Amino acid sequence: MKLDARKQSFFSDSKPACSLRGHWVSFCLVDELGVGAAYGGLPYTVHDSAGQQYKGRLNGEGFAKLQNIYCGPVVLVFDELYSGTEQPYQRLMVRPTYKLPITELQVRAEQTRFAGSDGRCTEGSRAQQTANRFYQVEVRDLVRHVAHLPPIEPRTHQPQRHALEMMATLGFSPPQPTLAGVMLFPNCHTVLEVRPLRALRPLLSTEDGFCALNLYQLALMASLSYCSFGQEPPQKPQNEVRFPLDPSVGHLFAEKLSGYHEAWRVDAEQQQRFYPLYEEVSYSRRFEILPFDPVMYPQNRPELGEKQEHPARLHFFDDKEFGTDTQAFISHHEEVILIAVRGTASAADGLRDANAHQVAFAEGVGKAHEGFYQAYRAMRDFVLRYLDQFHTDQRVIICGHSLGGAIALLLAEGLRRATEGNYNILLYTYGAPRAADAEFTAGASTLVHHRIVNHNDPVPSVPAPWMNTTAKLWVPGAVTLFSAPAPGGLLFAAGLVRLGGNPYQHHGEQQHFMPIMLADGTRSSVLWKPGCESIQEAGCNRALQLHGDMPGRDNLLKQLFQANQHFMTASYIPAAWATLRRWQQSQESGGPLVTPREFELLDQALEDMRQQLRNKRRELARLRPANDRGYEHNDALNSEIDRLHTSRERLATLRWRRLEARDVYGSHAHGAHLQPSLKRWFSHRENRELSQVASIPPAMNDEWGRAQTLDIDSIV
Template identity: 75%
Template sequence: MKLDAWKQPFFNDKMLACSMRGHWVSFCLVDEAGSGKAYGGLSFTAYDSTGCQYEGRLDGEGFAKLQDFYCGPVILLLDERYSGTEEPYARLSKRLTYKLPITELQTRAEQSHFSNADGRRIDGNPARQQADRFYQVEVSDLVRHIAHLPAVVPTACRPQPHALKMMADLGFGPPQPTLSGIVLFPNQHSVLEVRPLRALRPLLSIDDRFCALNLYQLALMSALSYCDFGQHPAERPVDQVKFPFDPSVGNLFADKLSGYREAWRIDPEQAQRFYPVYEDVPYSKRFEILPFDPELYPQNRPELKDDQEHPARMHFFDDEAFGTDTQAFITHHDEVILIAVRGTYSHTDVLRDANAHQVVFADGVGKVHEGFYLAYRAMRDFVLRYLDQFYEGQRIVICGHSLGGAIALLLSEGLRRVPEVNYDVLLYTYGAPRAADSKFTDGASALVHHRIVNHNDPVPSVPAPWMNTTAKLWIPGAVTLFSAPTPGGLLFAAGLVRVGGNPYQHHGEQQHFMPITLEDGTQASVLWKPGCESIQEAACNRALQLHGDMPDRDNLLKQLFQADQHFMTASYIPAAWATLRRWQHTLESQGPLVTPREYALLDHALETMRQQLRDKNRELEQRRPPNQRGQAHEHNQALNAEIDRLNTSRERLHSLRWRRLEVRDVYGSHSHSASLQPSLKRWFSHRENRERSPVASVPSPVHGDRGRVHSLDIDSIV
């Protein structure tokens, strides 16, 4: 610096004037392979130490050089907004709410790929040899608005943030309120390795047809609904939000998957590793968690207080403060809007489950369970507000476990009947109780609903078809009123006979897990469609008899919901995983879905049940007065109908011996997609998913016995 420069006036109160120019800097943006072609042609802006602005464009190799600027470092930005028409970028940057400040740099980084399948940075970038300084950077280092971008992944070659802060503290660089850009040092060549902007998202089929992929994936999402959203701060954030709590909804979607990290924990107590099948997608096609940026979005400003929007409020419904204690999360990408509803969790949930009084379903036809209906009404507006902003023709995939499945059914039918919108809904439920009467079920026949029931899970047995809050709960060996236990005679009803009013009735196509213990002690699970009530209703009977014949009101539902085979991570998820593996192996081998030994066990069980129903029918007939024997009676009719259904069940079981699977049965709409094989390769890289048993045995629980799989015990079924 010339001595007389100190005599010049100050540029500001921190930085002295300096007339020396002639410094230079060069830089190159490259991918992990050392090539800069992906970033060729991008425009950039640089600011020297006096705040002078320089604009330019990278050449075809991603290289640029600045010359003759004032002495000192420069700050580099590549903040040019995307102006093209390619989807999804054009749509995301122009949508009505939460327009994303997508840059040209972001779109380029989304088209690059990781060298390592797990997204870890590589060592030895070839371009590093020609660099005076080498940095591993992210898109968020080079643009101003970063709330919609993933959190930075630490690396040893990150640009040091203190250099940028020092420039700002000294008053160097551009006049802007926030720190952004990368500091390049003068008279040196810097190479910037840009991290690919990719994300992982759970692979979901949007076909109506049932598939093993969705069975497993949506079981995981249903279990995730029991977690908190995990945002910090949870309420009234000021400038940014984070998602540090693992597992949580926000941590999974906004942190791990957005940062290209696989996650398997969806339950705080989970010890077994169940990885979803993830596909590698451009970052803008991930399941989105909306950004929080009060500068960009007025609705995020803290001064709005109770009306402030933030990610937890937009994606997470938690009605604990208003009495229903309903919880659900919602997120989306360009093809799917995913909604998962939580099952029974709290004392409030149990009381709602017990409220079996039927009320009119105002958004459709028929009557529904009052407790489930109140929960549905509590969350309906939350879902509609989200859809009003982000629905663009995607398939709406809804899932839920237990109580969550019942609420999900009402929500699905309510959305399907919203006028002039034509929401296309696909529903998977796990262990859901009956939620509505036969009129509702008939009116909702167009709703695609795959209803999953685990063997001996008692919850799908309630409410019984004839139940309401004033009718008696008839269970073989147990008679009770919800108001108080009372003596009564035995009716072999178990959901086959109703007492007045329209009966409660299940909706959807049932898929039933039947656990089996083979001779070597291996636990397996066969998924099939039994088409009969006996298996399901006997599960309720068995759960009640564990605690005596006369359960009180307060512990009746508690007993049911504590049954081993109702839990997600202990029972439904392992059985769903086993089914996916079984179907994958069957597809590969072109063999049958059941082995001869499995078929023999199941067929013997069904024949035994049928014979016991016949014996019960004769017993009831003998109890009738002699002058009424031989006459039609509703009890006999119900039992005869169930015997016929068992015959049908045996025929369905028999068909499994000869059924050959198609790729679509296993993977649905992804059966021929280019992303399927890379996704499966990633999934099979985990040792837990490489089980090659012909029956894909159900994994043994790591701790406790809540997930113990019961053997096929005839006495426990009938």
């Protein structure tokens, strides 16, 4: 039989493919350093051209040789399933759903390391010099089921896939549902350099306490929630799925991080690079995007139609059924389940924001903002289904920005009260509006919630405590307050205008970014817990003044949600990065969180604000009718004056407070992996440069300079 040109390189007249014995083949598996010890004792299977099967184990150096085999190419596979008890492999193989076909080869590859720090394929391996043929292979080249493995990386010396296909075409390889393995040639020694199965995952502290690491990392994850999932095809996939869109949730976790590539883009319009702190882990410990394999998993089969499961449906919530336009993503590893909820991004979101009517929080106590509650209820079952399948006592970390923060709060409290799961919740929100009333807040007092507010972000000031109205009713007195706001008017609405019911109230202790502009032009920023409403409410009052009269709540909210201090990549993420850098410097130097110069400037600004409140109290007393004793007005003002005094005392503690590593890195403070993670992070020039905002101005003898304007009308 004369062979066509495509087959000539594999079969020839001098080496026909026929049943002649007396030939040999040898092969060796090595890591990227050219060492085969990592694969010593690994079981293998070889299929020869006559359909014979040979099973054996590699020796201690990862080497094997077969003698007296039939003439012709052979197919090498390493499809033996892992039989040990080491975690997380054993747990992943026996979990209730999406059991993973983890092989012995995969476990070995996960225990090797890259030769280069960037994970790129190496050239000029020492093992290559000892081989007749040399291939750079990945685990998925050598096993049958590959849907749970990372995508193939570019490589110079790849195995010849079409040769394997030719073996099947000619009938030399055994029948298999899918082609698997690498083809080796007779009378040749082949070295297979196996790419390590390592991944990157964002470091997240699982401790209750606030830390700068989570502040920064979760700001990035909350911003990522605005992206699409990026799956192709997005619906009704047939055989496989891909995630080519960058940035997208699927691309980050399933492509970049699973392939050991650092990623920094979490926003399609992002220009400045913000890299998360990544920890290198074995591949099975990454943030997982579940596999899609209709052969292995019946729930993935296309014939299920609308009930078909695939990664986008499992990890990504984009509400169409209930029409709330709520969006969120969820992923997990053995220590953390991460949920990120998107903020305002559409007209439907805006209408939900504006619906300040209160409804009962059925899962607990108190009442919640109706629009936020509807969005939470829409995604609740999606989250519970995921947790039912993959929650194994991990810390459930939830984050959200803006509207997403409000929904995240209701979700966190709903999960905390869910009796079936015993979920341990940790919540970080950024620029979140008030989501529920005072009774809800009291009932959720044990929920760990770190609430981040940027210095001039007006959104946390809405809905105002008095906004307890129906969606269609707008009280003329409230309109007057907005359309002609007197200085500080919005600030005092909590005490002066109550339309009935419990007032809206924030949950969680506020962490506030407060900027300082020094006379020499140096910008600084202090993150602290002021404990008063004046600073936060001033941001909303300033937005009203900048944008002019707003006779309707929908217009008000539209303007507020467009305020630039509210955006993530332009505001919250840079401030979180600056705080992380500042706290790193403070912890390393042993210095305080604020210098004497910063303290004096901020303290004077707070005292100025306190004096303005006293003046406002006198003004209201003068304008009040004689028969109006105004106890409620006085109580609101007096309470805020007292809180400002408490805030000054808190500020004073920052002069002597020294940070520990746990304040900066939380549960990772003393982990062996922290320093390699920091080394990788600081390898990017963006993280080596000290931002002015992150800098701590050195103490000066003359102590000159002044704080930025800080009063009840504005924080510039």
